[in-house]
Amino acid sequence: MATHEIAATHHGPAAAHAAHVPAEHSAHAALAHHFDNLEQQREAGSLGMWIFLAQEVMFFGRLFLAYVIYRTRFPEAFAAASNHLNWKLGAFNTAVLICSSLTMALAVWAAQVGRTRRTQVFFMALTGLLGATFLGVKAVEYYDKYRDHLIPVRGWFHWEQPLSANVSEQNIQMFYWIYFAMTGLHALHMIIGIAILLPIMYRAWKGAYSPEYHAPVELFGLYWHFVDIVWIFLFPLLYLLGAHYAGGHAAAGH
Amino acid sequence: MSEHIVPRKVYFVVFGALMVLTALTVFAANIDFGVLNDVIAMTIAVTKAVLVILFFMHVRYGSRLIMLVVVAGFFWLAILMVLTLSDYNSRKWVEQRVRQSTIPSEAGR
Amino acid sequence: MSTAVGAPATPIDAPRGVRFPHVNYLNANYGIKSWLLTLDHKRIALLYLASVTFFFFLGGVYAIAIRLELMTPAGDLVESQTYNKLFTHHGVLMVFFFLIPSIPAILGNFLIPLMIGAKDLAFPRLNLLSWYIYMAGGIITLWALLSGGVDTGWTFYTPFSTTFSNGYVVAAGLGIFVNGFSSILTGLNFIVTIHTMRAPGMTWFRLPLFIWAHYATSIIFILGTPVIAITILLVALERLARIGIFDPALGGDPVLFQHLFWFYSHPAVYIMLLPSMGIVSEVIATFSRKNIFGYTFVAFSSIAIAVFGFLVWGHHMFTSSQSIYAGMVFSFISYAVAIPSAVKVFNWTATLYKGSISYDTPMLYALAFIGLFLIGGMTGLFLAALGLDVHVHDTYFVVAHFHYIMVGGALMGYLGGMHYWWPKITGRMYPEGWARFAALVIFVGFNLTFFPQFLLGYMGMPRRYHAYPVDAPVWQVLHVMSTSGASIMGVGMLIPMVYFIWSMRYGKFATANPWPATGLEWRTASPPPTENFGTTPVVTWEAYEFRPMEETEVIGPGDTPAQPIDGMQPTDGKNP
Numbered sequence: 003m004a005t006h007e008i009a010a011t012h013h014g015p016a017a018a019h020a021a022h023v024p025a026e027h028s029a030h031a032a033l034a035h036h037f038d039n040l041e042q043q044r045e046a047g048s049l050g051m052w053i054f055l056a057q058e059v060m061f062f063g064r065l066f067l068a069y070v071i072y073r074t075r076f077p078e079a080f081a082a083a084s085n086h087l088n089w090k091l092g093a094f095n096t097a098v099l100i101c102s103s104l105t106m107a108l109a110v111w112a113a114q115v116g117r118t119r120r121t122q123v124f125f126m127a128l129t130g131l132l133g134a135t136f137l138g139v140k141a142v143e144y145y146d147k148y149r150d151h152l153i154p155v156r157g158w159f160h161w162e163q164p165l166s167a168n169v170s171e172q173n174i175q176m177f178y179w180i181y182f183a184m185t186g187l188h189a190l191h192m193i194i195g196i197a198i199l200l201p202i203m204y205r206a207w208k209g210a211y212s213p214e215y216h217a218p219v220e221l222f223g224l225y226w227h228f229v230d231i232v233w234i235f236l237f238p239l240l241y242l243l244g245a246h247y248a249g250g251h252a253a254a255g256h
Numbered sequence: 257m258s259e260h261i262v263p264r265k266v267y268f269v270v271f272g273a274l275m276v277l278t279a280l281t282v283f284a285a286n287i288d289f290g291v292l293n294d295v296i297a298m299t300i301a302v303t304k305a306v307l308v309i310l311f312f313m314h315v316r317y318g319s320r321l322i323m324l325v326v327v328a329g330f331f332w333l334a335i336l337m338v339l340t341l342s343d344y345n346s347r348k349w350v351e352q353r354v355r356q357s358t359i360p361s362e363a364g365r
Numbered sequence: 366m367s368t369a370v371g372a373p374a375t376p377i378d379a380p381r382g383v384r385f386p387h388v389n390y391l392n393a394n395y396g397i398k399s400w401l402l403t404l405d406h407k408r409i410a411l412l413y414l415a416s417v418t419f420f421f422f423l424g425g426v427y428a429i430a431i432r433l434e435l436m437t438p439a440g441d442l443v444e445s446q447t448y449n450k451l452f453t454h455h456g457v458l459m460v461f462f463f464l465i466p467s468i469p470a471i472l473g474n475f476l477i478p479l480m481i482g483a484k485d486l487a488f489p490r491l492n493l494l495s496w497y498i499y500m501a502g503g504i505i506t507l508w509a510l511l512s513g514g515v516d517t518g519w520t521f522y523t524p525f526s527t528t529f530s531n532g533y534v535v536a537a538g539l540g541i542f543v544n545g546f547s548s549i550l551t552g553l554n555f556i557v558t559i560h561t562m563r564a565p566g567m568t569w570f571r572l573p574l575f576i577w578a579h580y581a582t583s584i585i586f587i588l589g590t591p592v593i594a595i596t597i598l599l600v601a602l603e604r605l606a607r608i609g610i611f612d613p614a615l616g617g618d619p620v621l622f623q624h625l626f627w628f629y630s631h632p633a634v635y636i637m638l639l640p641s642m643g644i645v646s647e648v649i650a651t652f653s654r655k656n657i658f659g660y661t662f663v664a665f666s667s668i669a670i671a672v673f674g675f676l677v678w679g680h681h682m683f684t685s686s687q688s689i690y691a692g693m694v695f696s697f698i699s700y701a702v703a704i705p706s707a708v709k710v711f712n713w714t715a716t717l718y719k720g721s722i723s724y725d726t727p728m729l730y731a732l733a734f735i736g737l738f739l740i741g742g743m744t745g746l747f748l749a750a751l752g753l754d755v756h757v758h759d760t761y762f763v764v765a766h767f768h769y770i771m772v773g774g775a776l777m778g779y780l781g782g783m784h785y786w787w788p789k790i791t792g793r794m795y796p797e798g799w800a801r802f803a804a805l806v807i808f809v810g811f812n813l814t815f816f817p818q819f820l821l822g823y824m825g826m827p828r829r830y831h832a833y834p835v836d837a838p839v840w841q842v843l844h845v846m847s848t849s850g851a852s853i854m855g856v857g858m859l860i861p862m863v864y865f866i867w868s869m870r871y872g873k874f875a876t877a878n879p880w881p882a883t884g885l886e887w888r889t890a891s892p893p894p895t896e897n898f899g900t901t902p903v904v905t906w907e908a909y910e911f912r913p914m915e916e917t918e919v920i921g922p923g924d925t926p927a928q929p930i931d932g933m934q935p936t937d938g939k940n941p
Contacts, residue, residue: 036484036562038901046487046561052322053553053587056329061591063333064625068610070337071344071621089282096278104271107262107312114261156607172615179608183599227312231305237278238297242285246293321560332588335675340624343679343691350688 032215044217051221055228062232065184072176079173081244088143092241095139102132103230110223113216122206126199133196140189154179181240191229198222260317270311277304389892404489405895410475412496417467424458427451429855432848438841440832448831449516456519461541462503464775465633468640470551472782473579477555479886480573482564482902487557491550499547506540509533523611523622527603535604538597545594552586555579566904573884573908577664578643581671585632593629620685627678635674637771639667641778642709645731648785649713651882652728653720656909659712666705673702680749684758692751699749706742710735726800730781733808737773741766762822765815772811788879792892793872799864806857813850817843883909
């Protein structure tokens with residue numbers, strides 16, 4: 003929501019208040035009436051986005067804290083449960099997200115240096131496609147967990163692998179609970195991201211972004227990179243934590 | 257506009273580094289370093305995050321205010337983590353103290 | 366520093382019920398749509414005022430019901446289950462829907478752009494959105510409270526809330542979760558506005574202390590609220606799916622909930638308090654006609670309170686299974702919060718010293734704030750002491766302590782601020798005599814309500830009980846005192862309600878600067894025009910630079926006050 007608002011400040015009734023803008027500023031159509039100039043508007047948008055991301059750090063951080071506490075409590079269970087995740091798909095998704103970050107950075111660059119709208123849209127579309135690929139792979143993983151009865155809901159969860167000492171099914175369920183909370187929240191952010199990207203792409207196609215004005219692209223880029231960073235932490239914490247334990251992924255059948 | 261335009265080359269170099277680090281983290285996870293496994297994994301993840309923040313998100317070229325916001329975000333996360341864990345990690349000490357002080361008296365009975 | 370210029374200028378007599386002669390944000394356009402879709406921060410502030418006032422009175426009704434039950438030792442008025450719901454509803458409504466949004470969303474919204482010389486907040490749409498989110502959260506919570514009620518207490522402690530309670534915990538939690546985003550967006554808007562929208566010459570150390578206080582508050586909004594939002598969400602998930610994170614039977618830890626709850630909810634106390642402190646700084650300076658003593662210290666003490674406030678949450682958990690070593694650390698840091706708080710109190714007192722003090726209504730509330738906050742703060746130190754807390758934990762001592770902070774502190778500041786800026790908001794004066802009378806009634810009623818509770822708590826009366834022993838007659842005496850105090854305070858709250866509404870139509874017209882004060886908000890017309898200032902103001906003076914009244918002036922042509930005050934001529938916006 004915030005992304006949309008910040009990215010959309012230019013929709014303000016600029017025309018109606020054009021008379022208030024002092025003559026020395028060229029009244030860009032995207033300038034909202036309560037800002038003095040585009041530079042101020044851009045600064046405000048950028049700061050707003052960063053503060054929003056700081057808030058997001060705390061939002062995710064709380065789940066990281068739960069992860070640390072329960073992993074310290076049940077190290078063996080977490081390792082066993084983690085080894086059951088498909089680390090190849092996780093690694094593939096990491097690569098996909100890093101690629102999408104690159105294409106997003108290039109989309110911002112294309113707007114900054116004034117490349118054609120085709121170039122801008124091309125990089126944005128690539129970003130969106132990579133994001134969708136990520137979500138597709140995630141859906142496959144979720145389906146596997148559903149099939150294996152690993153969704154941590156009362157009465158549904160069931161761990162079929164043999165349990166070693168110090169490992170109880172409940173503790174394994176705790177890992178899957180954290181896994182679903184973290185990756186689910188992350189996937190939700192990806193979905194919101196793609197939903198925000200579409201209107202920005204449409205406006206880019208209409209030629210709205212130029213070297214003078216491209217704040218929405220830039221701000222969306224910040225959001226997208228942030229979502230990438232979250233995954234950069236999730237991947238080793240969730241998929242790789244037990245790989246070096248006896249057996250590791252090989253024993254878990256992947 | 258006063259914003260800094262990052263040359264494309266920088267993006268590609270950062271991208272390459274991120275990919276290499278991803279491969280490295282997978283490789284390192286499969287070798288048993290004991291406690292160090294987590295340290296290595298987190299070091300790599302933090303390095304990757306810093307690369308993204310500095311270059312893809314332009315913080316290296318941005319104002320100090322933005323830098324402050326980034327630092328504040330992680331600093332507050334550290335507050336949450338450190339103080340909460342200070343409770344969890346010192347609970348064993350309490351248990352030890354309780355055990356030391358109760359066992360002799362029970363034995364005396 | 367200049368000298369004081371006698372009593373504040375008398376407002377002008379204007380024909381009653383007459384509309385304002387100048388175009389302002391209130392009469393710029395009419396109709397329900399012009400309000401519900403407004404992007405003007407001043408109108409959004411009034412939307413908040415209406416909704417927050419509604420929740421305040423609803424919460425007040427529950428408070429009265431609680432006090433009536435406690436008049437007699439036997440639990441005769443309501444059953445224990447109902448009583449649990451009463452105090453839960455009182456807490457939820459007052460904390461999440463009154464105290465937290467009250468000053469920031471109403472006065473902060475209205476005044477921040479005016480005080481820094483901006484046309485609006487940085488993100489007007491976000492601002493309107495946060496009001497709608499607030500309303501959505503409020504309606505969801507109200508629905509939960511009215512259809513079945515919640516009996517967990519406003520703290521939603523697990524495992525009771527997740528496993529045993531029969532109340533509508535999920536719905537109430539959802540309402541609070543949604544409401545949290547309103548706070549986050551408001552805080553985000555404030556910080557960006559204060560950073561990027563200041564008028565030329567409005568440097569950081571020329572900002573009114575009200576702005577510093579709101580900056581600090583916004584930090585807490587942004588960095589604390591997400592934690593409570595997702596924590597409450599987890600309680601709901603735990604109830605629905607029994608995921609086990611707070612359930613010991615599944616390996617979870619209920620105390621983790623307390624950590625995450627208080628990580629936000631302790632700083633939330635400073636969300637309530639800091640804006641009030643900002644108001645008190647403004648009011649004390651104006652009505653003693655002196656610069657605030659130690660401006661920089663007061664400004665940074667706000668930031669320090671916001672930061673330290675995040676380090677002390679464990680002092681709510683001394684009697685939980687939190688490790689005693691962590692308890693010691695939390696106890697020690699809790700004492701550190703007293704330092705910036707004391708800096709403020711000392712500086713206010715030093716500001717009063719040799720000031721030219723006038724006891725107008727806002728000043729009465731500000732003085733009440735200092736005294737009551739002092740009591741609330743000092744008893745807070747008692748509670749931060751490990752040993753003493755074990756004795757008074759979960760007793761009425763705690764109840765009295767936090768009501769001294771939240772009602773004696775936050776509410777007094779809120780009322781003082783409402784009176785202080787009422788002429789600016791509505792362009793009308795409230796009746797001063799009635800206002801002073803109401804302030805007195807509220808002050809007396811408040812102390813009569815909550816001081817006996819310190820004694821009750823120290824004698825061992827636990828909180829959240831609807832009955833108490835008959836064979837301790839002094840308990841009933843104290844409870845009856847408390848209940849009668851609450852009734853007096855309830856009546857006291859109705860008086861401002863009546864005369865504020867009355868004054869909107871019949872009050873005397875206010876001049877641009879009725880007190881007179883120094884801030885930028887007083888240099889535009891009352892009520893201000895939609896874009897606040899005719900031309901962007903250029904600030905060339907320091908904060909609280911009181912000067913002879915002839916020199917203060919109103920900025921901007923066409924925004925002249927209804928009629929110039931003696932010796933105060935509207936000019937064309939040039940600064941001295």
